[in-house]
Amino acid sequence: MRWLPAVLLSAAVSASEPPAPPTPTPAVPVAEIQRFVQVFQTLRESYVDGLSDEQIMQAALRGLLADIDPHSSYLSGRQAQDFEDLSEGGYAGIGIESDERDPTRIRVVAPFDDTPAQRAGLRAGDFITAINGRPVDNENPQASPERLRGAAGSAVRLTVQRPGVDKPFELRIVREVIRLQSVRARWLAPGYAYVRISAFQGDTGLEFRRQWQQLQQAAPDQALNGLVLDLRSNPGGLVTAAVEVADDFLGEVPLLSTKGRNPLSNVSYTGKPGELFAGAPVAVLIDAGSASASEILAGALQDHHRATLIGSRSFGKGSVQSIITLDNGDAFKLTTARYYTPSGRSIQAEGIVPDVLLAGNARADAVEKDLRGQIGGGTASGAEAEEGVVLTGESYIERALQHLRRNSR
Template sequence: MKTRLPVLYGMLFGLLLGLFGTQIGPVLAERDEASAHLPLEELRTFAEVLGRIKKDYVEEVDDEDLLEGAIRGMLSSLDPHSAYLNRDEYRELQVGTSGEFGGLGIEVGMENGFIKVIAPIDDTPAARAGIQAGDLIVRIDDKPVKGMSLNDAINQMRGKPGSRISLTIIREGSDPLTLEIERAVIQVASVRSRSLEPGFGYVRISHFQARTPDDLRRAIGDLEQENDGRLKGLILDLRNNPGGMLNSAVKVADAFLDEGLVVYTEGRDQASRLDFSANPDELLGGAPLVVLVNAGSASASEIVAGALQDHRRAIIMGTQTFGKGSVQTVVPIDESRGLKLTTARYFTPDGRSIQAHGIVPDITVAQGELILARPAENAVKEADLIRGLDDADPAETESDGPVDRPLALEDYQLSEALNVLKGVVLFQSDRAG
């Protein structure tokens, strides 16, 4: 055994050099101090296992596949968000931040060996099929996901636009569901807006991309033009927003703040402490703001909600957020591969950790369905009375036009947020008067 170890160490070093190319030299040079504390006994075990597989496994295994599998296993043992990115995965990560990619349109993570839906993205095949935040995907095309890595599951869900895929999901309170979904090229419009009532605007951010802050500013400018140059109040909808780029989240929070800390990060390394602060020129001129969140609001969404909550700039409404408050740094290995490594945690301006806690709303409002009460069938009306007077001009009260549905019938949480927003505006007007 002892005579074989140097050979195995040489083989291991050679394979690592072949896998990472010229990257090994600089990495080793930067880690001289850490190398003095290498777990030699564990490395001996690793080398022994590697040698045994090379010698005795039933089929010949490619060296690069063996070591890539070892690296994947090493990273997957850390947390659900650290991962090795091969050529395809590294390219997909770069494409995803641009706002256009292929697939179903869901943000997912791992939970107890199953794929958990963090949030469906608006106007995508997944959202149209009825997939919801919190769903557990247990089968993909009748193949169990138990035992799959997150990357393997994502790769199976991606495919040629127009091709179909079957997902079996478990949803709390219902029997397992099987959904047939057609893949598509996902083009995410990250910002949408509309006026709810005169003076009251609504902005929905579905994902934080590089262009999101600029799109937000344009959307608010358009809303102001629609409302005589000024908004009385605004609702910012971050429900089912799975996150995205940190810098975009900071700029979105900055758009509603004049000064102060937005978010900071802390990790083991002192260099991981980064502070992100707001600049002057708040967009709304101090107009009241309500932010809607739910369990599908994660990461960058939680940064925005937490910052606005700590600065008392907005009322946070909805349900508790997802609680993804860790920072992933993409470390390139070479031009086509990399590591996604969790290096720090996010903290709100008041020092609250987002990780595993999420953001608790100021006002908790669960999503519900409003059912209008029907009038009693036997209720007596004026028209039913004997010798009751007829309408002098029935034509004046009849209408063939469309009847607006109450907002609460479409979106109960949004309707409640609008009621709160109008209440704040009224309160401020009374104080000013």
């Protein structure tokens, strides 16, 4: 069995020395094992349809993890490979980050930028209830969400239930090979740059620096007066990729810590000396689709007063999942730690409250605190700010640009 903590998948930033190995855990009570064996044997002998030992055991493992929290789950070998492909940014499908905790529907955490799902109009918070006319069955590992994948050029018909809309509707989406470019950049106006990060993949830190170099090459005589960093509907990804980007803004300061019951989960990250942008003002755009790794980056910038956060309260996923590979090629995701911003905040189920709130952008139907079984423990605050003056009638990007112009050097 191989243990791969997702938060440790990169060595791009310095971390504390690993602690001593954990002490052995007590043995599982024999009575509990006997009870499990009794149920297993009864299913094998008496279930109305024949079930193989593998089917029974996989159902048991999926059920074991499904009741723990919204992010721990059992992965078949194919699902484990799909998870790895998603982290690397290449697969054939429609291009969404999804949550399959509900047995009868798939919740869209966020569609990725410039993918078939986004172009078809699928939104964060939507629920897919049927695929090609067949109801979603997330308890069947051979059914959904794998049916969302398929050959490039093939079409899939989705039945979608949107919160606030009375009737479900259908979307026809043509699958493509999804090659996620996680970072895009452009000049908004002379002296003001815009960088969009849609997800945190293995190469996001490198791509972030490459995009900034290209902007500089395109306007070598242009000084940077401000930068808009867009993390809206960014569902997260590799935590270490977000830490790499935070390092580029902050330099040699604390960036993130994680804490769990297993001492191997207790890690602190500190950036390297120097930053890319020489202290130029930064505005970070977030919304309720900004989750996990994007919240880590936003939280670090907010704690160090390096950026102004603009938008709506973020998703609130402040937990770390480790990928544990089994000897048969299957794997499971297990929540092993909470992460904490540099000031010690846990945003689990609370999210990050921006410094400037914009009206009409929060999606309360799509946040961590509403998920069944979420682990809680957040220490974020800011309810008073949400009750204050809320700006209306302006786009996120235009509002951020106006803020930077007022605060540029």
